[in-house]
Structures are given as structure tokens and as C-alpha cells.
Amino acid sequence: MEAFRNAVRMVINRSSDDQQLDCVLMASVQKQLTEVADAVTSVWPLAALSDLERRECAKTSAVRRFPTRSIVYDDDRNSNEANAYFVLEGRCTCMQRLRVRKMTTNGRNRFALIRDHDGHGQSHNLDTQKNVQTVYVKMSDLRPGSVFGLGERRSGRVVIATADVKCLLVPLSFLSKHNGSNIWGRTVCSLDGTNPTIEQSFRKFVVENRWEEYKKSLANDLFRKRRP
Template identity: 30%
Template sequence: MSSRTTTSAASVEEVTVTGEPKLRGKLRFRAVVRKVFANLYWLTETEEEEIDETDQQKILALKRKRGKKGTLSLQDVQKKLAEVTYLHCYGPGRVVVKQEGLPTGIYFMLSGKAGITQSAIDPVSNEPVIIPAGDLEPGDVFGEISLIHDIPRTATVTTYRTCELLHIEKKDFDKVIEETIKPDWDMCKYAMARFPYFDEWSSVALHECCMLSRIKTYEPNETILACGARTNYVFFVLKGLCQIIQHLNIIVKETKKDHQRCRLQTFGTGIQPGEIGQTHFMQICILSELATFGLGENLTDRRIIALTPVECLLCPRYWIMQNNKANLWVRIKRFVDRRLPSTQQVFHSFVENRRWRHYSRDLVIDSLRNRYIPNDTSISDVPYSIRISEYYVDR
């Protein structure tokens, strides 16, 4: 017994069923119900509403915006995929995809249940065996690995009961991807090629990382990573300069000699009477092109800000850590932590600079206040000719 229904996103085609009359009637009735629901909106009567000038201007602005060429949004990609999506109905026991078969499309499970199996060779008996690899339920997707990487099917999918699937053929999928997402993937792949960390990755891992990554630009003085923010991405600087800013929370107390005594405010310490809390921002590091951050470094009370126009490649951290060959990323993280000064070191540097500024300022003030130029010249040191000429001039 087998059945198959193929419909586009906007219409329902004729149902071709061979088998029992009851099943054929159920499938035809189901197809009619879907068609009614698809056109239910057009059966309701709505009153015509007048469009004011404001709405007309918004419509014109949207049309102009839609007419511009550029990268399509996620909604545009979904719309293009919906136009080439077909509905298939498979009866129980049907093989939807077979292991080692050619990738013909991607499938989305709407209803029913199917099983995943893989064929392998038993290392003991050296005979082929079937290994269960899981089940598929409504909402699951299968066939995407072979389709995206253009490799043979990695498993066999067999239906347990009647299943409804959405199917996108390979030629339609490739066409939509070629027009929409592939240029972004190529940009990410070119950016990853600039970093030697990805040289040992396989082509499949690089391809999947390109699909999960994106390139983002930042304007000068724009915050890339906020203070205390947790990020799920690793940042690879492609262009520009960015700086790491340290937030120093300092408690200042005035002394009797018009001097200030500073101490670093730590967690759990409060401000005592006669003390003033201050916050200072200090630049502790500049990150240039091909720098990496976001691997879990100690960025407590620190933020990363763009110093010039910056362009970064953002890769998911979980995917980076899954491909942690030779413990590379952990070693990079430790290297960055060793090069960055601690908060205590930054505070000591701040205190030393402040003392030097106060000393230099006091030195200049004292020099100008007690200005005295020693001069031992007397009248005897003046030549007689000059003294005689001055005498007659005065007479």
C-alpha cells in the first residue's frame, strides 16, 4: 500500500492513490480541507478602508526599499524557499532516503514518525548489520547534511506510519542559496583563511562554521563587548583597531596635608564616612588586525570599544571548542590572560601616575613661587666707556 500527495505552497494538486478505498477517501477529504483552509481568507467579506497620506508614504518608502539591491533578509529567503516547497505523503514502511544515495533534496517532517538506520560492517562477523540511529518526529529536518556538503546520504530514513513531509529539491535549494546566503558564506570562508588557526580543519567543519558565522562592522567608539556581558561568539578582528578599557572603582579619602589616599574598591567593601567613590577608565590594551578575543578571557570590569572602524568575524564559541585540536583555543586564551594586566596591576599603575602628576605640579608651583635668579655682577664689572657715555647722556 502506498500513497503520495504533491502540492505547491499555494495550491493542492490531484491525489493519486492506489490501495484501499477508505484510505483513498480520507486522503482526498484531507486535501479538500487543506484547500478550503488555504482559501478561507478570500471567503470572508471585508469593508474597504481608505488609505490616508501617511500610509501611502509608508507604502512608497517600502517599495523603494524593496527595490534596492543587496543582501536579502531572512524573511526573503524563507519566502523564496516556500515558493519551491512541495508536500509529500508517504505510507508506512516507505524508504524516503537511502544510505549512500545521491542527495536529491531536504525534508521537513510535518506529521507521523520515521526511523533512522545506518548500515555498517560487524567487526567480529564481518557481515553487514543495520544499526538504529534514532527517530524522526514532527518538526525534525533530515537530508540537509548531504545536500549542503554535496556528499552521499549518511543514513536511511524509513517511515513507521503515514508521514507528511515538506520537500525542497536540490536544484531549487541550490538556486536560492546561490542567490541569498552563499555570498555571505564565501565572505566568511575568505575571512577564516586569513587566520592560521583553521588550517587543520576539514572542509566539512569549515563549511559548517561558515554557515554559523557572520561578519559584523563597528563604528568608532561603539562598544563591541560590554562590561560583564556574556557572549556566545569568538571575535576575530579583520580590520581596524579596538581597545580594552578597564573600569577602576576607587575610594578616595582626603588627608590633613591636602593629599588624597586611594584604595581599590573590591566586592563586599563599602564607602566609609569621609570617603568618596570615584570611577576611572583606563586603556590597558589595543587589539589590532588578526587579533582574537571572546574565548573566555578574564574581562571583569572591562569592555572592548572600537577605536577605528572595525570589522570582525563572529564564530560560535561552542563550535570553535568542538574543533579544539591540540588544545589550541585554550592555549590562546591562556596567552591573552598572561599578556593582559590584572586589575591590581592597573590600580598600582594608576596610583603611580597620579603621584607623578601631583609631584610635577607641586614642583612647578614651588619653582614659580620662590623664583630667585642669583646675580653677582657689580658696577666694577661694567666697562669705563659705557659708564662715561651714560654719564654724559644723563647730564
């Protein structure tokens, strides 16, 4: 009889624990849904959707946080991801990753841009090429209200958190269904028009490198002239 009582007591205790766990899980899920719903209403033009559409958006979207100096988005890693990123809090820097070959002629460095694929879509074996290096060029700063990942050019793009960042991730499939006045298409055109191309980023890298070389050469000349 005592063994039976102990067994019943264990079942009752286990049931109570399961109920408590269910309550905790439900509270956690509700908190997440509320956070996403609040984020949706804070983003224009998502806030202009109907109540039903906003609820649908909240169910399919997510809020993600990224600590300072972490990678928010990397084209190599997230290229197959079908989400748009809306920056809610914090700051990010968008960088362009370039593969360049460095050549030194008459004491001056020269660079050539290397693309990962040729015109026939065949990948080059970059490891066999000499003096090839990866460089990063700053493109833009992203602050609350910024968006990326809508379908704009992003080959080789990397987004890094320069402060703790919170983003709302919305599936592109949802945005394509709610694209009144082609708002998202026009946003993509705006992003492609303001973000520099790979060639423009490469030219910026070359100019900055020459400027650094000039400053270094000037400093060396001044140092030599001051020697007794």
C-alpha cells in the same frame, strides 16, 4: 471584465515584485556568507580546518563592524555572550574598568580599590559609598590578528574601537569542538599571562595619578618662583 483584468494585472505585478525581493534577499545572504567564509579562511588556525568544518564555522559565525570610538565589547553588557572576537581590520584598545574610593589626607589623594562583590558573592551598594568613582586603565592595543572573548579573565573589561573595526565572531561552542592540541586553551593561558590583573591595573592607576600630581605640583612651584 475590465475589473478582472486589473485584478489579474495586480497579481502579476505583485508576483514580479516578490520574485525581485527574493532575488535581492538571496543575493544579500550570499554576500554575507561569502564575507564570513573569506574571514574564516583569513584567521589561523580556522584556516587549517577542513572544507566541511570551515563551512560549518561560516554558517554559525558573523562579521560585525564597529565605527571609531564605539564600544566593541563591554563585560557588563556582553558577559553572557558566548562568542570569541577575532580582529580582522582596524584597531581597538582594551580597558580595565575599576571602582575606586578617593580619600584626601594632608593634601594628598589616596585611593582604595573597591570590588563589586564581596567574598560571599554579595553585591555592595556602591551608590551609598562616599567618594566612589569609576576609572578606566589602558591594558593593551588590539590589532588585526588579535583575539579576545575566548574565556580569559575579562571582569570589568571594555574594548573600544580607536579606528573602524571589523571582527569575526565565532561561537565558543564551535571552537570547543575544534580544539586540536588544545590551541584555544593555550591561547587563553597566554592571554591571562600577558593581560594585567585587576590589582595590577589598580597599581598602574595609582602610579599614574601620583605622577600627574607630581607634575602639577612641580609646575605650580616653577610658576610661583617666576613671579616677580
